[in-house]
Amino acid sequence: MDHFIIWGQFLIAAILVVIAGYKLTRYGDVFSEKFKLGHVFIGSVLIGWCTSLPELVLSIGTVAYIQPPSPSISIGNVLGSNLFNIFIIVFLDIIYWKGPILRKAEPNVKLSVWFSLGMAVLLGLALFFSMQRRNFLSSYRIRCNTYLYSIYDSHYNIVLCRQKIKSI
Numbered sequence: 001m002d003h004f005i006i007w008g009q010f011l012i013a014a015i016l017v018v019i020a021g022y023k024l025t026r027y028g029d030v031f032s033e034k035f036k037l038g039h040v041f042i043g044s045v046l047i048g049w050c051t052s053l054p055e056l057v058l059s060i061g062t063v064a065y066i067q068p069p070s071p072s073i074s075i076g077n078v079l080g081s082n083l084f085n086i087f088i089i090v091f092l093d094i095i096y097w098k099g100p101i102l103r104k105a106e107p108n109v110k111l112s113v114w115f116s117l118g119m120a121v122l123l124g125l126a127l128f129f130s131m132q133r134r135n136f137l138s139s140y141r142i143r144c145n146t147y148l149y150s151i152y153d154s155h156y157n158i159v160l161c162r163q164k165i166k167s168i
Helices: 002-035 039-065 071-095 107-132 136-166
Strands: none
Touching: 002 039, 039 071, 039 107, 071 107
16 A cells, blocks of 8 residues: 555655656746746756756755765766657657757857767766775866866856847
8 A cells, every 4th residue: 555655655756746847848948938948958957957846856865865875876867868858859859840850049059969978978087986996086187177077067158148138
């Protein structure tokens, strides 16, 4: 009986996430139009950060509040989410009847794609070197570069937002 309760709670939480995601995209679109910030900025920064908050809470919870800590769940959560997000782009490319979806995207989206791929490669290298336990300093440097890359990507989006505001 406990399994049914746990699955029920899980399904209710999943339904709430779907409803919140729908509302978030609607409000993000209105926000983008009203303040003329651009869809790229809203999608990559505001909606991207908001949809990553559940992953952040889960990741912190599995490391800080669960005894014994389970960093494997945190890593699997983040990497699995990124993999699923890439699958969404592939799926959208299949069902989008006007041609390849990335060809229709704004140039700023393509730059975000390259930054995301770069960060994924750096994270993969960091995980590889930390699993091999060959050189801790190399793994540490790659993790620092990943953080710097994400800060640069956020800075790029903020600069893009400021340019949009100045052009108004």
